[in-house]
Amino acid sequence: MKIEMGESLFYSWLRHVKECQLVQTNWKVSPKWTLRHEEELERLMKLVDGHFHTQYRYSIFKQNSSLAQIIQQGECDAVGISIQNGENSIYAVDVAFHGAGLNYGTKEDTVMKVIAKSARTAMSLYGYMEAKAAEIIFASPKINQGILNDLIPCIEELNDLFSREGYGFKVRLIANEEFESSVLKPILLISDGISDTSELFIRSYQMFKMFDNEAVAPKGVTASAETVERSNEGRPREEQEDSVYRELKVGKLAQIVLGRMLEEGRASEEEIRLLQDAAYSKRTFDLQYPLLTRADGEYEKVRYYAKPLNIRGVKYVLCSQWFEKESNNDRPYLLRWIKSHQE
Template identity: 35%
Template sequence: LKGDLNMRIEMGESLLYSWLRHIKGCQLVQTNWKKPSLSWEMKNEDTINTLLSSYIDLLRKEYNKRLYKRKVSAPQLLLQSEIDVLGASFDGDTQNLYAIDVNFDEFESSYNDIDKAIIKVAQKILTTVMFLYGHFDKKTGDIIFVSPRIDESVISPLDKFISDIQNLLYKFDLTYNIRIIANEDFYDKIMQPVIDASKSANDSKDLFMRSIQIYSLFSNHKKSHTENNLDSTSNPKAKDFNNINGYNEMKIGLLVRSTLTRMLANHEISKEEIELMQTAAYSKKTFHLLHPLLRKTSLSNGEKVMRYWSTEVEAYGEKYFICSEWYETPSNNDRPYFMKWLALRQ
């Protein structure tokens, strides 16, 4: 039983590793991240010590819960704690950290009892905040609790508790985005986007992604198994582009690249539209792009083409490069154009 539980935990961490790498675009991801020793300097130590006391007081006064059985210190807590999956993304001067707690045992989830859930979540938030602020000197980031199944009776009170904790953190000028992803959201925001991304991923060290690719390789020869098939092209839920929760988790470049690669390979785009996608006028009007969406690789004479991803995609026997110039800023937002195009292809 212990081995089976460890396997589920490792599979859950592997899935979230894939999610951070391929959906959130993190350049750095590590599972089971721990502080290596006491020799690591703690930044913002005075603030963290004050926060620790305020945090424990909040749990005692507002929730009548004792967070720890004995008196604790910040360094002691951090040496005993870890982050299940830690990711960092870098986009110019913008950096974002993702700290994820994974609970992958859907039948014996420690989140399913509200009293246990509050203690567990409170402890994880506290140590994660101290990690991010004390050792990364970051006041912002995403702290996420992930489980495939949490009893619905727990979700609402747990959301309220997280809101109370977040309000306390705001008083210390800490603006972490703390949230739960479970149940339908787990499938829509994590599982299905990772399955979609596996069509174009090439990462031999990504165990979860490789397992999906191997499964799909054989399942394609057994269409009788389609009701259990992880192939997103046969899953009707993958066609529901009005349900964009999972797509909203993806940066626009990753979304375009993974989606178009799959659709082109599976001939879900007509030859006529592929011709139009090679024109500047259609690409500007439909996708808000300054360059043609597609370019035949044969035009490049084997050289790298600026403003296009270097990986080739094939459709109807012809190979293409996909434009890489996608943005989602207030002054230049391409996402609504691409999502509208997707929605029209249900």
């Protein structure tokens, strides 16, 4: 089965950044599946088609096409399901790489194609997976500004339409600088230690690193922060600072970034001692347990990651009890520590 490099990139991104336990590339509708909610989907299709025809004279779906015909054309480059605390989060991704910039014909054709793909994906997920909510992503590393000017309002209107009709679908466009900071940089940041030969993008990058001492991926955290800062000139400072890390869940951010910084010696010997104290860890990271404890000591193993860190010649385990709920959000504490120790 043919796998494009963009599909392989998002396969790894869904697995390791979005922490999806189930990921499939080239997800297609089977003619043997039973389509549910046909009347509701027929109404939704007509609403989408009617809205964009009235507003822009766009023909999102061919007038003579039936719901069944449109749905059967459904295909996603990658679909992932993340199961956390008994709840499912679904991600459906289409990725397009055109060297001269996204182009499906005219500017109008390109905008209509993206809207049609996104709406059809939403209908397929509901019709075949009973999912009324999902993050539907259209990604491209290069989209020219003229197309963006027309496409972004249309995506916002499609999301508003979904919301008004009681659906939790959220269409997201990832392009240009955001493609680098939200997709490429995070997956390169966590690529170490991944040895699955099916992940072609990561394996290609790992081979590249073997022969290039100045590989584009961040070495440690400082390099990636600098790279993102250069690529985000003109964006607000507070938005720049979190651009690489915002896609990573707080636990993954702690494991990959905080763990690496500690091993690189970004914390002094005195701070390492303090990080083994519960009260200090509570003040600094809002944790309920010491951030660090010696791997050869007594501790609740369920509260710590299994893989030890080698810090100044001593092995420690890192606390795994990170949360980012509205009532208990450790992310700001963690980001504050990372930023204060980057210099």
